[in-house]
Amino acid sequence: xxxxxxxxxxxxxxxxxxxxxxxxxxxxxxxxxxxxxxxxxxxxxxxxxxxxxxxxxxxxxxxxxxxxxxxxxxxxxxxxxxxxxxxxxxxxxxxxxxxxx
Numbered sequence: 001x002x003x004x005x006x007x008x009x010x011x012x013x014x015x016x017x018x019x020x021x022x023x024x025x026x027x028x029x030x031x032x033x034x035x036x037x038x039x040x041x042x043x044x045x046x047x048x049x050x051x052x053x054x055x056x057x058x059x060x061x062x063x064x065x066x067x068x069x070x071x072x073x074x075x076x077x078x079x080x081x082x083x084x085x086x087x088x089x090x091x092x093x094x095x096x097x098x099x100x101x
Contacts, residue, residue: 017045022052
C-alpha cells in the first residue's frame with residue numbers, strides 16, 4: 001500500500017477535487033511525486049478547469065525562467081562581498097569574516 005500524506009488521503013476521500021486541492025499539491029503534481037490515483041483525480045479536475053490549467057502553466061513557466069536565471073548567474077566580485085560584509089558588520093554588529101570566501 002502506498003504511503004499517503006494526510007492531504008492526499010483527504011483528496012481520495014472527497015467526492016470531487018477542488019482548485020484548492022490542486023494548488024496544495026502543485027509541486028508534487030509537476031514533479032511527478034503523486035500516486036497514480038491522486039494524479040488521476042487531479043488530472044480530471046484540471047482538464048475541466050481553465051483556472052487550474054493557467055496556474056499550472058504559470059508555475060511551470062516560473063520554474064523554467066528561474067532555472068534559466070540560475071544558469072546565467074555570475075560570481076559576485078570579491079570586493080563587493082567584502083564591502084557587503086563590512087557594512088553588515090558595522091550596521092548589525094555582526095562578525096562576518098572579510099576574507100575572500
